[in-house]
Amino acid sequence: MNISPHIITRFAPSPTGHLHLGHAYSARRAHDFAQAHGGKFLLRIEDIDQGRCKPDYEDAIYEDLAWLGLSWETPVRRQSDHMDDYTAALDILAAKGLLFPCFCSRKDIRQEIEDSGRAPHSHEGPLYPGTCRKLGNAERQEKIKNGLPYALRLDMKKSLDLVGETTLSWTDIEAGEQVATPEILRQTMGDVVLARKDIHTSYHLSVVVDDHLQNISHVIRGKDLFQATHIHRLLQFLLGYKTPLYLHHDLLTDDKGWRYAKRDNSKTLRMMRENGESVTF
Ligand code: GLU
Numbered sequence: 001m002n003i004s005p006h007i008i009t010r011f012a013p014s015p016t017g018h019l020h021l022g023h024a025y026s027a028r029r030a031h032d033f034a035q036a037h038g039g040k041f042l043l044r045i046e047d048i049d050q051g052r053c054k055p056d057y058e059d060a061i062y063e064d065l066a067w068l069g070l071s072w073e074t075p076v077r078r079q080s081d082h083m084d085d086y087t088a089a090l091d092i093l094a095a096k097g098l099l100f101p102c103f104c105s106r107k108d109i110r111q112e113i114e115d116s117g118r119a120p121h122s123h124e125g126p127l128y129p130g131t132c133r134k135l136g137n138a139e140r141q142e143k144i145k146n147g148l149p150y151a152l153r154l155d156m157k158k159s160l161d162l163v164g165e166t167t168l169s170w171t172d173i174e175a176g177e178q179v180a181t182p183e184i185l186r187q188t189m190g191d192v193v194l195a196r197k198d199i200h201t202s203y204h205l206s207v208v209v210d211d212h213l214q215n216i217s218h219v220i221r222g223k224d225l226f227q228a229t230h231i232h233r234l235l236q237f238l239l240g241y242k243t244p245l246y247l248h249h250d251l252l253t254d255d256k257g258w259r260y261a262k263r264d265n266s267k268t269l270r271m272m273r274e275n276g277e278s279v280t281f
Contacts, residue, residue: 001199001269004086005023005216006039006217007033007037007038007039007040007217007218008034008039008040008214008215008216008217008218009030009031009033009034009040009041009042009216009217009218009219009220010030010042010043010044010214010216010219010220011023011027011030011031011042011043011044011065011072012043012045012046012207012208012210012221013027013045013046014045014046014047014049014052014053014055014058015045015047015053015054015055015058015060015061015063016053016055016057016058017050017268018064018269018271019060019061019268019269019270019276020203020258020260020261020266020267020268020269020273021252021260021266021267021269022222022251022252022260022261022266022281023064023260023269024064024219024269024281025249025252025281026067026220026222026249027068027070028068028070028281029063029220029222029247029249030218030220031070031072033218033247034218034221035087038070039097039217040073041070041071041072041073042072042073042076042077042079042214042216043061043065043072043073043076044076044078044079044210044214045058045061045076045077045078045206046079046203046206047078047079047080048079048080048083048086048199049199049202049204049205050080050199053080055088055223056247058242060270063270063271064268064269064270065275067267067269067273068250068279075156076273077214078198079201079206079210079212082112082210082215083200083201085199085210085213086195086200086201086205086206086207086209087201088201089205089208089209090152090194090195090201090205091241092238092240093154093194093239094152094240094265095154096162096238096239097158098154098155098158098159098162099134099152099153099154099155099172099195100132100133100140100152100153100155100193101132101140101143101144101151101152101153101189102128102131102132102133102150102152102193103143103148103149103150104128104131104132104151104189108160109128109129109131110126110132111237112129112131113126113127113129116129117159117273125222127187127188127190127206127233130191132150132153133153133155133191135248140188140218147251149197149198150197151190151193151195151196151197152193152195153192153193153194154191154192154193154194154235155191156185156186156189156190156191156192157186158185159234159238160182160185160186162237162238163182163234163237167179168181168234168237169232170229170233170245170246171245172245172246172247172248173218173245173246173247174247174248174249174262175248178229178246180229180230180231180233180234180245181230183265184227184230185231185234188227188230189230192231193264194235203215203228204228204231204232204235205235207232208232208235208236208239208241209239209242211232212242214240214245217244217245218244218245218246218247218248218267219245219246219247220245220246220247221247221248221249222249223248223249223250223251224250224251224252224259225248225269229246254266262273267276
């Protein structure tokens with residue numbers, strides 16, 4: 001295996017709730033990997049969604065990770081401080097003609113799918129049927145002039161035309177060589193949103209830009225993000241970035257076999273700390 005001499009890993013939580021054991025496991029995997037190879041471990045706060053992120057949760061992230069015995073490089077990158085970087089990446093893609101404005105609401109998309117009698121789904125919800133991709137330029141300009149809010153979507157067909165015969169692969173250091181196939185990209189992602197209406201960037205775009213700007217050598221994260229790596233690999237190609245190595249680790253489950261998640265009432269690290277419990281991995 002080709003291990004780079006400059007190992008940089010990261011843990012990239014969103015401060016939308018308290019961390020649970022699943023986060024602790026992921027953070028520890030990234031931290032210990034860097035430590036074992038004499039590398040650096042970074043913490044990145046993924047707070048583009050300012051409506052859902054809270055400063056209290058960010059403070060709790062620092063406290064919980066320190067309680068786990070982890071240390072990280074400073075200063076910590078906070079995504080909301082770097083919106084210009086995401087806009088610059090969008091500009092590169094726009095200059096290649098790969099973005100289009102999408103004015104649809106979720107309801108519009110559901111309606112269009114119902115009307116067409118087909119219901120293809122991506123892992124992020126109903127697959128976008130391409131409604132606004134089909135708009136003419138005059139119609140787009142008219143909507144923009146009228147102040148209609150819009151997201152920016154990646155034109156998947158044009159993107160894959162640019163990829164052409166190139167094989168988009170990445171190395172997953174446990175699962176082996178992986179190929180981001182056009183079929184998977186088309187069927188699971190469609191014209192993915194790169195800039196949301198409300199925040200003018202997206203998870204996919206920011207994570208790829210940041211991993212690039214922070215020279216991350218190994219993206220170590222849970223298997224729940226394995227599918228997302230297909231789109232990340234495509235974005236790296238379109239933006240001319242190097243591809244890091246990846247490791248998608250198993251997801252920790254509780255004693256009933258359920259994945260830890262913020263949305264259910266998984267026991268948080270804070271609760272464990274307050275109860276005097278300890279984390280044993
Ligand atoms: N911010 C993402 C999350 O909290 C993780 C991003 C990543 O590791 O790529 O799920």
